[in-house]
Amino acid sequence: MSEHREKAIQYVREHKKENLSSLKDFVALPSVSTDPAYIPDVLKAAEWVAESLRSLGMNNVKIYPTVKHPVVYGEWLEANNAPTVLIYGHYDVQPIDPIELWKSEPFAGNVIGDYIFGRGASDMKGQDVAVMSAVEAIVRTGKFPVNIKWMIEGEEEIGSPSLEKFISNHKEMLACDFALNPDSGMVGADYPSITYGLRGLAAFELKVYGPTSDLHSGLFGGVVHNPAVALAELIAGMHDSNGRITLPGFYDNVRSLSAKEKEEMARLPTDDAYYLDMTGAPALGGEKGFTPAERVGARPTLEVNGMISGYTGPGFKTVLPSHASAKISMRIVPDQDPVKVAEQLRAYLEKNAPITIRWELEDKQGGPASISNLDNPGVVALGKALETVWGKKAILKREGGSVPVVAQMQRLLGVESVCTGFGLPDDNLHAPNERQHLPTWYRGIETMVHFFFNLV
Amino acid sequence: MSEHREKAIQYVREHKKENLSSLKDFVALPSVSTDPAYIPDVLKAAEWVAESLRSLGMNNVKIYPTVKHPVVYGEWLEANNAPTVLIYGHYDVQPIDPIELWKSEPFAGNVIGDYIFGRGASDMKGQDVAVMSAVEAIVRTGKFPVNIKWMIEGEEEIGSPSLEKFISNHKEMLACDFALNPDSGMVGADYPSITYGLRGLAAFELKVYGPTSDLHSGLFGGVVHNPAVALAELIAGMHDSNGRITLPGFYDNVRSLSAKEKEEMARLPTDDAYYLDMTGAPALGGEKGFTPAERVGARPTLEVNGMISGYTGPGFKTVLPSHASAKISMRIVPDQDPVKVAEQLRAYLEKNAPITIRWELEDKQGGPASISNLDNPGVVALGKALETVWGKKAILKREGGSVPVVAQMQRLLGVESVCTGFGLPDDNLHAPNERQHLPTWYRGIETMVHFFFNLV
Numbered sequence: 001m002s003e004h005r006e007k008a009i010q011y012v013r014e015h016k017k018e019n020l021s022s023l024k025d026f027v028a029l030p031s032v033s034t035d036p037a038y039i040p041d042v043l044k045a046a047e048w049v050a051e052s053l054r055s056l057g058m059n060n061v062k063i064y065p066t067v068k069h070p071v072v073y074g075e076w077l078e079a080n081n082a083p084t085v086l087i088y089g090h091y092d093v094q095p096i097d098p099i100e101l102w103k104s105e106p107f108a109g110n111v112i113g114d115y116i117f118g119r120g121a122s123d124m125k126g127q128d129v130a131v132m133s134a135v136e137a138i139v140r141t142g143k144f145p146v147n148i149k150w151m152i153e154g155e156e157e158i159g160s161p162s163l164e165k166f167i168s169n170h171k172e173m174l175a176c177d178f179a180l181n182p183d184s185g186m187v188g189a190d191y192p193s194i195t196y197g198l199r200g201l202a203a204f205e206l207k208v209y210g211p212t213s214d215l216h217s218g219l220f221g222g223v224v225h226n227p228a229v230a231l232a233e234l235i236a237g238m239h240d241s242n243g244r245i246t247l248p249g250f251y252d253n254v255r256s257l258s259a260k261e262k263e264e265m266a267r268l269p270t271d272d273a274y275y276l277d278m279t280g281a282p283a284l285g286g287e288k289g290f291t292p293a294e295r296v297g298a299r300p301t302l303e304v305n306g307m308i309s310g311y312t313g314p315g316f317k318t319v320l321p322s323h324a325s326a327k328i329s330m331r332i333v334p335d336q337d338p339v340k341v342a343e344q345l346r347a348y349l350e351k352n353a354p355i356t357i358r359w360e361l362e363d364k365q366g367g368p369a370s371i372s373n374l375d376n377p378g379v380v381a382l383g384k385a386l387e388t389v390w391g392k393k394a395i396l397k398r399e400g401g402s403v404p405v406v407a408q409m410q411r412l413l414g415v416e417s418v419c420t421g422f423g424l425p426d427d428n429l430h431a432p433n434e435r436q437h438l439p440t441w442y443r444g445i446e447t448m449v450h451f452f453f454n455l456v
Numbered sequence: 457m458s459e460h461r462e463k464a465i466q467y468v469r470e471h472k473k474e475n476l477s478s479l480k481d482f483v484a485l486p487s488v489s490t491d492p493a494y495i496p497d498v499l500k501a502a503e504w505v506a507e508s509l510r511s512l513g514m515n516n517v518k519i520y521p522t523v524k525h526p527v528v529y530g531e532w533l534e535a536n537n538a539p540t541v542l543i544y545g546h547y548d549v550q551p552i553d554p555i556e557l558w559k560s561e562p563f564a565g566n567v568i569g570d571y572i573f574g575r576g577a578s579d580m581k582g583q584d585v586a587v588m589s590a591v592e593a594i595v596r597t598g599k600f601p602v603n604i605k606w607m608i609e610g611e612e613e614i615g616s617p618s619l620e621k622f623i624s625n626h627k628e629m630l631a632c633d634f635a636l637n638p639d640s641g642m643v644g645a646d647y648p649s650i651t652y653g654l655r656g657l658a659a660f661e662l663k664v665y666g667p668t669s670d671l672h673s674g675l676f677g678g679v680v681h682n683p684a685v686a687l688a689e690l691i692a693g694m695h696d697s698n699g700r701i702t703l704p705g706f707y708d709n710v711r712s713l714s715a716k717e718k719e720e721m722a723r724l725p726t727d728d729a730y731y732l733d734m735t736g737a738p739a740l741g742g743e744k745g746f747t748p749a750e751r752v753g754a755r756p757t758l759e760v761n762g763m764i765s766g767y768t769g770p771g772f773k774t775v776l777p778s779h780a781s782a783k784i785s786m787r788i789v790p791d792q793d794p795v796k797v798a799e800q801l802r803a804y805l806e807k808n809a810p811i812t813i814r815w816e817l818e819d820k821q822g823g824p825a826s827i828s829n830l831d832n833p834g835v836v837a838l839g840k841a842l843e844t845v846w847g848k849k850a851i852l853k854r855e856g857g858s859v860p861v862v863a864q865m866q867r868l869l870g871v872e873s874v875c876t877g878f879g880l881p882d883d884n885l886h887a888p889n890e891r892q893h894l895p896t897w898y899r900g901i902e903t904m905v906h907f908f909f910n911l912v
Contacts, residue, residue: 034771095773101669158771185675199674203772212736213557214887217759218655218857219641221787222751223731225741228760228782229691236692239685275679280668285681285812295678303673304684305775306766315490315614316659316783316820317551318858319761319886326684327772331677356741364772401674402774430775431670 005453007141012133012445019133019445020116020438022052024109026091026125027118033069033092033158042154045091046070049128049152056135058150064170066162069154073173077147082456083377084147086176088405088417089128090156090183093120094430101432115435122423126436127182127444128152130422134448145456149176153405156183159203159365160404167405167412178378179409180451184399184419185427187268189440192386192447194379195419197297197371197398198406202338203305203329203364204345208234208357214310215320224320225356228309231324234359237352238302243287245302245330247344248351255334257298264396265293278425297398301331329364331400338366367404370417377455378418385450386420389443422447461909463597468589468901475589475901476572476894478508480565482547482581483574489525489548490614498610501547502526505584505608512591514606520626522618525610529629533603538912539833540603542632542871544861545584546612546639549576550886557888571891578883582892583638583900584608586878590904601912605632609861612639615659615821616860623861623868634834635865636907640855640875641883643724645896648842648903650835651875653753653854654862656825658794659761659785660801661818664690664809670766671776680776681812684765687780690815693808694758699743701758701786703800704807711790713754720852721749734881753854757787785822787856794822823860826873833911834874841906842876845899878903 012019031045032038046063049072053061058074069092077084096106096119104110109118116126138144151174153163167174184195210227211220240246257265270293272284286295295301309324311317332341342363353359372379374396386394399419406417422444428434468475487501488494502519505528509517514530525548533540552562552575560566565574572582594600607630609619623630640651666683667676696702713721726749728740742751751757765780767773788797798819809815828835830852842850855875862873878900884890 034773035769095767095769095771097767097769098670157773201674201774203774205772210735210737213884213889214554215735216857216885216887217757217761217785218657218787218855219881219885220731220735220752221757221759221856222742222755223740223748224735224737225739226759228763229695232688232691232760232763233695235685235688239689275676279666279671279676279680281666281680281812282814283681283811284679285810286678292679296676299678301673301677303677303682303774303776304688304766305673305773306768306777307684307688307780308764308768310760310762311551311553311783312762312764313491313551313553315551316661316785317490317613317761317886318657318659318759318785320759321762324763327767329673329772329774331674354741355739356737358738399674400677401672425675428669429672429675430773431672433669 002453004142005449008137008449009446011137011141012449016442019129023116023126023129026129027109027120028107030107031092031154032095033155034095042069042092046072046154049091052132053150056132057139064166066166068162071166072152073150075149076144079144079147082146083177084149085378086149086151086174086179087131088179088181088183089152090124090154091128091152092154092157094157098432103433114438116438117433117435119434121434121436122427123429123434124183126423126441127421130441130444131182131448133445134452137449138452145453149174159201161365163405164408167408171413174413176413176415178376178415179417180378181403181406181417181419182421183403184421185423185425186421186440187270187395187397189424189437191269192390192392192394193420194382194394194396195399196374196396198369198403198419199331199333199400200336200338200367200369200407201329201402201404202332202341202366205325205327205362205364207323207325207360209323210357211322214322217318217320220320225354226320227324227357228321230354230357231309231326234349234352235304235326238348243285245300247348250344253335253337254300257294265291265297268293268395268397296400298333300333300336303329305329331402332369334369334371336369338368367402368407370407370410372416376416376418381454382418382420382451384454385447388450389447458909460598461905464593464905465902467593467597468905472898475585479572479582479585482585483565483576484563486563487548487610488551489611491551498525498548502528502610505547508588509606512588513595520622522622524618527622528608529606531605532600535600535603538602539633540605541911542605542607542630542635543587544635544637544639545608546580546610547584547608548610548613550613554888559889570894572894573889573891575890577890577892578879579885579890580639582879582897583877586897586900587638587904589901590908593905594908601909605630615657617821619861620864623864627869630869632869632871634832634871635873636834637859637862637873637875638877639859640877641879641881642877642896643726643851643853645880645893647725648846648848648850649876650838650850650852651855652830652852653827654825654859654875655787655789655856656792656794656823656863657785657858657860658788658797658822659820661781661783661820663779663781663816665779665814666812667776667778670778673774673776676776681810682776683780683813684777686810686813687765687782690805690808691760691782699741701756703804706800709791709793710756713750721747721753724749724851724853752856754789756789756792759785761785787858788825790825790827792825794824823858824863826863826866828872832872832874837910838874838876838907840910841903844906845903
């Protein structure tokens with residue numbers, strides 16, 4: 001091990017408390033990107049990121065405004081004859097509802113046992129701070145070995161609506177050899193992981209309208225098709241009895257799993273028992289004929305993320321609702337196209353919606369799936385780093401989550417992304433009581449130190 | 457016309473302003489029975505009713521507490537050799553959500569054009585005050601011609617959970633020849649109506665549980681059956697393609713319509729065009745093979761009154777919800793039994809719910825349907841009164857709404873109810889902008905005056 005690398009690792013081990021305190025400060029900023037009420041807090045989080053980059057000695061640090069939430073950029077390009085890594089991150093977080101299920105303050109970063117709790121602790125403020133802490137350790141103990149650029153956005157949790165345009169408008173500024181994307185996660189605390197495939201996302205809001213206003217279910221029940229029932233019927237028809245999605249042509253472009261991929265996936269510890277334990281569901285569901293790892297990593301899904309109609313308060317109200325709506329999203333896989341998928345959903349509705357209701361489909365931002373080359377120097381450097389810290393070979397996996405930016409960088413900058421991250425599957429991402437496992441997080445910081453040194 | 461009757465009618469015509477002002481005061485009390493926040497207001501409404509009865513010279517006026525909201529009783533029994541009429545009413549109202557759709561203050565009783573607007577204006581504070589105004593006109597101008605008792609409850613909009621026990625415990629006090637129930641409505645302003653049949657109600661809350669907590673739809677989509685989708689599938693399966701309800705044995709006890717009933721129903725002006733106009737629905741729905749009047753009056757229905765799952769706030773959240781729930785109610789007809797219907801729903805769920813979810817069914821209060829004899833002296837007196845005021849024969853109809861108390865009185869007191877009321881189908885019952893058509897209401901007060909005189 002080089003002397004600099006050794007010093008940097010030492011520095012990381014001596015600054016656990018400071019790094020954790022930094023994460024705590026970041027989590028305390030309630031940067032919920034989807035809710036307009038939090039706009040000032042989202043901006044504060046952007047400023048916090050910019051200030052952190054400046055303190056790491058980054059140059060040209062700037063907060064770039066977008067139509068909604070800004071992108072923070074910074075760079076350090078003084079390593080000659082060394083590759084340039086573009087570090088992606090996001091400083092925004094999911095909403096905190098249902099608020100009553102949080103056991104501790106969502107925006108406090110309380111440390112209880114081995115965990116820090118709070119919205120964004122794992123997704124992905126914890127990962128942002130892990131990379132920043134590694135970079136800090138290296139710059140405080142010597143000269144940084146490679147060139148780095150940072151692009152930290154504030155709209156990931158709302159589908160990154162501004163990022164494609166931002167990348168497109170700043171191609172030269174963002175030019176790099178490959179990107180590091182720590183917004184992926186680990187299979188388990190003992191399974192260092194590299195993600196080579198990600199599912200894409202296509203999200204929609206479906207609204208069903210019936211009578212002009214809510215009706216008395218006694219006076220009108222029997223002559224009007226209840227919009228809540230009509231919505232239920234449309235949703236129910238979107239899957240067949242084998243758990244397959246019924247939208248016309250939906251599976252036409254789904255890339256089949258190769259024998260090698262099936263073999264690699266079979267090595268994952270994520271079997272039925274694992275998912276039953278992780279979710280607490282009475283029994284597993286999903287598409288028949290595929291293993292859980294295949295269903296999550298390589299098969300498309302359609303979920304209702306939210307649904308509402310009529311009276312939902314205490315007691316009951318014998319109303320026949322005038323309308324019903326559902327937030328519906330699909331996780332798509334190579335080589336599905338989010339635009340085509342939207343057309344397929346529309347075609348399904350045109351074919352199946354009864355004349356008794358009117359419907360509207362709002363197309364929300366989404367992105368295609370992506371797959372990286374396993375020979376990418378970033379992937380190799382990361383694999384080595386994970387093996388050094390964990391003492392075992394990293395798992396190569398395809399993940400169910402969606403990181404549209406990976407596909408955008410591939411298309412617009414011509415670079416692949418190395419996806420990793422030190423969050424665990426039971427971190428309660430997008431749910432109450434989100435947390436980050438701290439022993440894994442400290443290992444993650446050391447891994448990032450090794451990763452940068454492994455690149456030269 | 458007797459001199460007393462003439463004077464009473466005159467009195468009514470000279471006191472329109474005072475009667476309207478009285479209704480305004482009553483509507484101003486927000487007596488929402490389903491929401492605990494309104495408990496003090498519900499009590500105030502009970503006191504308002506008791507005070508009104510006292511001012512009419514009623515004896516033994518008392519507010520009887522129940523487990524939830526009290527029943528107001530009062531009587532005047534000094535007419536010898538005359539029948540005794542038990543007047544039913546309720547002083548509670550439905551909630552006002554969605555509040556933002558009200559065009560004027562829901563608890564103000566604003567008069568705009570020919571209407572008074574406000575929650576309860578039509579259902580049924582307007583009807584309570586109509587009967588009180590008629591009684592006032594008669595007692596202020598002479599001696600009341602018949603004996604009357606009043607039973608005004610505060611739990612009708614939550615299924616009258618205490619009333620059955622109250623009637624059962626006060627059989628002697630409530631003894632009468634027949635009951636007047638003005639909680640029914642008219643087909644239209646030009647169609648004076650008597651309701652001889654009412655649908656019953658069976659209401660439920662169905663909860664579907666999947667994973668222990670909300671999950672990230674990317675990390676877990678594909679291995680868990682989405683509870684919102686599972687609920688949609690269960691709801692969708694409750695009707696077949698002919699609009700018939702699929703619960704096992706559901707139609708076994710449904711009484712068929714006689715040829716005479718079909719003939720009477722065919723005379724109603726409530727055809728397809730009528731209901732399309734009333735509801736604004738793109739096309740009518742419901743059970744195939746029956747006319748709209750038959751579907752609403754004499755066929756059972758199943759409605760989703762409310763449904764909720766997952767994230768329903770602004771923007772979107774890619775969550776896989778942990779649970780979903782629906783408020784489901786059925787309108788039942790003679791000779792269906794609400795207890796049996798609950799068993800049929802449970803049997804359906806036991807047969808159709810997948811092993812991937814857990815479910816719970818909460819049985820809310822309901823009541824059976826009822827049908828009255830057309831020779832009942834109350835029905836005859838009311839028919840004559842309506843004909844006098846409107847100058848045309850009253851329509852005999854079966855109504856889709858539910859008045860459990862009618863069935864309870866039949867069973868516990870052995871008396872039939874004469875159902876009427878001066879609300880119109882476009883009064884926005886149980887919906888925003890509830891209103892009462894005032895010209896019809898003034899005619900209603902006169903009708904009630906004639907009704908009491910016609911009984912002797």
